[in-house]
Amino acid sequence: MRQTASQRSLGVTLLKIILPVCLIALGGAGFWYYKSKAVKFKRKPAVKTVPVVDVIKVNSDRFIAQIRAMGTVRPDREVVIKSQVAGTVIQVAPEFVQGGLIPEGQTMVRIDPADYELAVNKAQNALARAQADFEIEKGQQQIAREELKLMAEMSPNEIRETGLVLRKPQLEKARAVVASAESDLEAARLDLERTRILAPFHALVRSKAVDAGAMTAAQGTLATLVDVTCYQVEVQVPLDRLDRIRVHDTQGSPARIRSLYAGRAWQGRVVRTTGAVTEQSRMAGVIIRVDDPLGLGPAEGRPAMLLDDHVEAVIEGQAFDNVFSLPRNLVQENSSLWIYNDGRLEIRKVAPVWIENDRVFIQSGLSPGDLVIQSDLSAPVPGMALTLASQERR
Structure with missing residues (x-):
């Protein structure tokens, strides 16, 4: 039996309606199925953490400030020897050579008399x-x-x-x-x-201008002599550290001199300042006296100091009593320290009296036995809770 055209049109219309509805129903059923099978996470309440810190237990001690400075070895006394009479040089001492040592009063040069x-x-x-x-x-x-x-x-x-x-x-x-x-x-x-030219002091011949057989005129230069009983080292010291140094001819601050090239060392003392500030570095000139620099007298056997050598001087400055020595990086802004105080953070103002290399020395603001925090705190707040690390350093 043949379907009529109206029946076929009705069937097509129903199919267009029923098929989408079925697809939507199947999708909704699938969504609810998978949603019911999804893993469910349970949120736990946030736990407040307490920073764990390392500390250093501090104690006071006596400390002598040390000022490091660079300098150059210079003669303490240097003279140019000239002839007072004219004539032919007929004799020179064997020691009358550059670098030679001539005792005081010895004849260096003799002119034909x-x-x-x-x-x-x-x-x-x-x-x-x-x-x-x-x-x-x-x-x-x-x-x-x-x-x-x-x-x-x-x-x-x-x-x-x-x-x-x-x-x-x-x-x-x-x-x-x-x-x-x-x-x-x-x-x-x-x-x-x-006609006999004598050494005016125990001298080092720094340079000479005549030899046997030479003619010399009155006031003609014969040699340049340096007194070897003492040398001086001129160093440059920052102005803010000059007050920590004792300047005195016999009781000046002790200083240890070390050659930058040879590794040799000598003892000296600060005797005076140059009385001026260097134009470029704006530092004060300080003179250190070194006795017997060649090791010819009481310091016999000591390495000889060389003129014009570049040296490092470590000067003993002022002594500080009851000061606390700490690593410099522990001092926070505004000269403050983080102190561990009975499980809480205390931010304490201190007064550094000296800074040397990577150490800072504090005279007020700390007490013996204080625990200074050396760990880094991202957001330090006074009174915040802290916990000591298991490996506490004391």
Whole structure:
């Protein structure tokens, strides 16, 4: 039996309605099925955590501030030796070489004395003649006095004595000639002595300008000498640390000097400042005296200090009593420390008196036995609860 066109149209319409409804129903059933099978998580209430910290137990002690500075070795006394007479150098001491050591009073250079010996002889002869003329003039004066006496006895008129009649000017002239001859002889002898150039102190020959056979003029340079009884080290010290140093010729702050290149070390003391601030670094110049730098005297056997060497000086400064030494990184902003106080955080203001390398020294604000926190706290709040770590360092 054939379906009519209206029946076929009705069936198609019902199919278009029923099929989507069925699909929607199946999807909803599937969603509720899978939702009923999903894992359910139960939220637990938040647990408040307490930071765990490491601490350092502090105690006070005595501390001597040390100021480190860089410097250069300089002569304490350096002189340029010049000849006072001209002539040919006929002899030099074996030690008269660059770097040589010459004891005080030893002859370094000798200039040919022949001309000066002749000058001494000539001056001696001139003095002898002047003295003879002076004696003759004294005799002439005595004769003039006697003649005046006889003339006074024979003449009825009074005869007056005058200096010219008694030859007093002539006598004074003869006396002056003697004095001049004596001075000439003394000058000639002095020039003869100056042909020997002696070391004025125990000296190191830093440089020399003549040798045997050379001609030297008056005021000609012979050598540059350095006194080896002591050297000085000029170092630069920050202005804020200068007050911690004792400056005194005999009781200045002790200092240990170490060569940056050779590793040698010497002892010295601060004797003075340069009285000026360096233009570039704006630091104060401090002079450290080193006695017997070559180890020739009481410090025999000590390594020799070299001039112009670059050195590091560690100067002992002011002593601090009852100070606490802590790592520098434990000091927080505004010079405060984190203190563990009976399970709570205390932020305490302190007063550092000295900072040296990675250590800070505190004189007030701490008490012996305080526990200083060395752990980092992300959000420190005064009074917050804290817990000590199992490996507490004391």
